[in-house]
Amino acid sequence: MVSPLLILCLVLPVLLLFFLRQRGTVKNHSFPPGPKGLPIIGNLHQLDNSLLYLQLYKLSKKYGPIFSIQLGLRPTIVVSSPKLAKELLKDHDLEFSDRPKLLGQQKLSYNGLEMIFSPYGEFWREIRKISVVHVLSSRRVSRFSSIREFEVRKMLKKLSGHASSSKVTNLNELLMSLTSTIICRIVFGRSYEDEGTERSRFHSMFNECQAMWATFFVSDYIPFLGWVDKLSGLRDRLDQNFKDLDKFYQEVIDERMDPNRNTEEHEGIIDVLLQLQKERSSSIDLTNDHIKALLLDMLVASTDTTAATTVWAMTALLKNRRVLKKVQEEIRTLGGKKEFLQEDEIEKFPYFKAVTKEVLRLYLPAPLLVARETTEACTIGGYEIPARTIAYVNAWAIHRDPESWKNPEEFLPERFLDSSVDFHGQDFELIPFGAGRRICPGIPMAVASVNLILANLLNSFDWELPAGVTKEDIDTEMLPGLTQHKKNPLSVLPKPGI
Numbered sequence: 001m002v003s004p005l006l007i008l009c010l011v012l013p014v015l016l017l018f019f020l021r022q023r024g025t026v027k028n029h030s031f032p033p034g035p036k037g038l039p040i041i042g043n044l045h046q047l048d049n050s051l052l053y054l055q056l057y058k059l060s061k062k063y064g065p066i067f068s069i070q071l072g073l074r075p076t077i078v079v080s081s082p083k084l085a086k087e088l089l090k091d092h093d094l095e096f097s098d099r100p101k102l103l104g105q106q107k108l109s110y111n112g113l114e115m116i117f118s119p120y121g122e123f124w125r126e127i128r129k130i131s132v133v134h135v136l137s138s139r140r141v142s143r144f145s146s147i148r149e150f151e152v153r154k155m156l157k158k159l160s161g162h163a164s165s166s167k168v169t170n171l172n173e174l175l176m177s178l179t180s181t182i183i184c185r186i187v188f189g190r191s192y193e194d195e196g197t198e199r200s201r202f203h204s205m206f207n208e209c210q211a212m213w214a215t216f217f218v219s220d221y222i223p224f225l226g227w228v229d230k231l232s233g234l235r236d237r238l239d240q241n242f243k244d245l246d247k248f249y250q251e252v253i254d255e256r257m258d259p260n261r262n263t264e265e266h267e268g269i270i271d272v273l274l275q276l277q278k279e280r281s282s283s284i285d286l287t288n289d290h291i292k293a294l295l296l297d298m299l300v301a302s303t304d305t306t307a308a309t310t311v312w313a314m315t316a317l318l319k320n321r322r323v324l325k326k327v328q329e330e331i332r333t334l335g336g337k338k339e340f341l342q343e344d345e346i347e348k349f350p351y352f353k354a355v356t357k358e359v360l361r362l363y364l365p366a367p368l369l370v371a372r373e374t375t376e377a378c379t380i381g382g383y384e385i386p387a388r389t390i391a392y393v394n395a396w397a398i399h400r401d402p403e404s405w406k407n408p409e410e411f412l413p414e415r416f417l418d419s420s421v422d423f424h425g426q427d428f429e430l431i432p433f434g435a436g437r438r439i440c441p442g443i444p445m446a447v448a449s450v451n452l453i454l455a456n457l458l459n460s461f462d463w464e465l466p467a468g469v470t471k472e473d474i475d476t477e478m479l480p481g482l483t484q485h486k487k488n489p490l491s492v493l494p495k496p497g498i
């Protein structure tokens with residue numbers, strides 16, 4: 001049998017010659033400028049999937065607030081200013097409302113039977129409506145407040161134990177475990193934290209799923225070389241992850257449908273969806289695959305982002321003692337030095353709210369938002385963008401735009417005190433949740449969780465660094481991946497605060 005590598009070696013030079021000749025003749029001058037790439041692979045060899053937003057930020061300094069790159073055979077544009085973000089996400093929101101179809105994301109979303117990766121159209125509109133009305137509305141989110149409060153209280157108790165024994169706490173670990181427990185209980189009606197092997201099965205499946213979402217598959221950018229993914233073993237890894245997740249979800253669904261199940265468990269999002277399926281009251285005939293795909297959306301979109309935001313908030317505050325002291329004073333004074341703060345009380349803390357905005361400006365968990373794709377040709381920044389062009393909005397660059405922000409690199413929550421700028425998609429200089437039709441529908445849930453966790457951490461404890469560690473030692477290095485996590489653990493010493 002002839003090896004695929006041998007075929008590639010024979011075929012590639014011919015293709016290269018063909019593409020080189022093509023490049024000489026067809027050059028679209030009304031497409032945004034960008035770095036010169038190679039035939040077939042385009043700029044792929046110049047980009048590293050980790051910290052892509054930073055590389056794109058550097059390229060924007062050279063080529064301007066709108067530039068192009070070639071990801072294999074896929075033309076791609078990147079916008080890096082609030083003005084262009086507004087053009088793309090507001091004026092041309094409709095044309096940019098699709099998502100590129102990427103192999104890992106498609107496979108794990110049952111070919112887009114959910115919200116994040118489904119193509120723009122009637123199905124997406126309906127599934128988004130169902131989710132927003134029945135699952136993610138402010139009313140539904142507040143019905144889950146008892147779960148959040150219960151788990152946050154449990155975490156505070158654990159921290160009190162650490163405080164009384166002067167134990168150093170790894171905040172990354174603690175907050176990841178807390179958000180994962182909260183979200184699992186909200187989604188499945190139960191958590192997997194205390195169940196040994198079941199817990200590790202659950203965590204390894206979801207970590208693998210996150211990795212598969214972010215993995216670079218050759219087939220996505222150079223489809224005719226798709227077999228490389230098979231050879232490298234990536235396809236098998238993806239298929240295995242899909243099988244594991246599907247089996248897990250089927251078990252959870254069977255468990256929830258079991259008439260003899262423990263009825264003391266909370267109603268989770270899964271029960272809401274199964275009820276809708278039973279009633280056949282939604283415009284889509286919900287199948288088990290729809291439900292599985294939607295549950296995965298909720299889990300993956302919310303756990304990491306919420307955990308990362310709280311870790312970054314504590315990182316920023318420990319590096320900025322002045323702000324830490326000021327926000328703790330506000331919380332303790334306005335909160336009446338209570339042992340525990342409830343969700344509705346936190347709404348009354350203006351400086352605290354400014355702190356969370358500043359954290360989401362400088363340390364955003366999704367720096368490139370989620371990629372979009374054009375459904376039809378349109379004009380952005382005076383350039384003609386053809387249909388099926390991938391578009392990245394570099395929120396990381398936008399949040400540092402010197403025309404919109406004074407001293408953009410400085411962590412200064414005061415900038416929000418006399419400003420109406422908010423993150424709900426109307427102010428294009430602050431878009432941690434995106435904007436337009438595909439704006440994050442999880443904002444109420446994200447805000448409720450982040451506020452509750454952070455306000456109580458600040459209310460209950462004073463925070464010190466382990467012996468020999470100074471605030472300058474706290475780094476802000478990030479892990480590669482779809483969500484930006486702090487790479488090195490944030491180690492702290494909690495001390496009783498009130």
Ligand code: HEM
Pocket residue numbers: 115116117128136297298299301302303305306309365366369370371432433434435436437438439440441442443445446
């Ligand atoms: C701090 C926390 C969070 C951040 C920073 C965040 C950020 C984002 C961003 C940037 C997008 C892409 C928006 C765009 O394309 O313009 C998005 C989409 C999405 N988010 Fe969030 N998110 C967070 C929490 C959540 C939570 C808690 C949920 C739900 C439980 C959620 C569910 C979703 C879904 C379903 C989409 C896809 C929407 C669509 O394509 O129609 N997110 N999020």
